[in-house]
Amino acid sequence: QVQLVESGGGLVQTGGSLKLSCAASRSTVSMNYMGWYRQAPGKERELVVAVTSRGTTNYGDSVKGRVTISRDDAKNTVYLQMVSLKPEDTAVYYCNVRWSGEANYYWGQGTQVTVSS
Numbered sequence: 001q002v003q004l005v006e007s008g009g010g011l012v013q014t015g016g017s018l019k020l021s022c023a024a025s026r027s028t029v030s031m032n033y034m035g036w037y038r039q040a041p042g043k044e045r046e047l048v049v050a051v052t053s054r055g056t057t058n059y060g061d062s063v064k065g066r067v068t069i070s071r072d073d074a075k076n077t078v079y080l081q082m083v084s085l086k087p088e089d090t091a092v093y094y095c096n097v098r099w100s101g102e103a104n105y106y107w108g109q110g111t112q113v114t115v116s117s
Contacts, residue, residue: 011116022079036078
């Protein structure tokens, strides 16, 4: 059973930055999909950013230019760097990953990000 543990969320002021982490319980070397999604109260879960198996990076419209996804295979961790945060970025953020040759996508438990105005 794969475990994904997210961290790095918290309270930040408008214009601030945060870096979220998603630590996997297995090696990320063969990970072929990694993404971050978010869900605000009363809203559907939406894409923040994802890198597909073809190497394409897809961004949510409202965050393009303000987020960067990365991965450190030595630490088995996927990151989301966010800058110029806005109150509308307030949400629970989830990582979503898949390994090459597997059908399942795995979700983390979520980490709360709150941006104060």
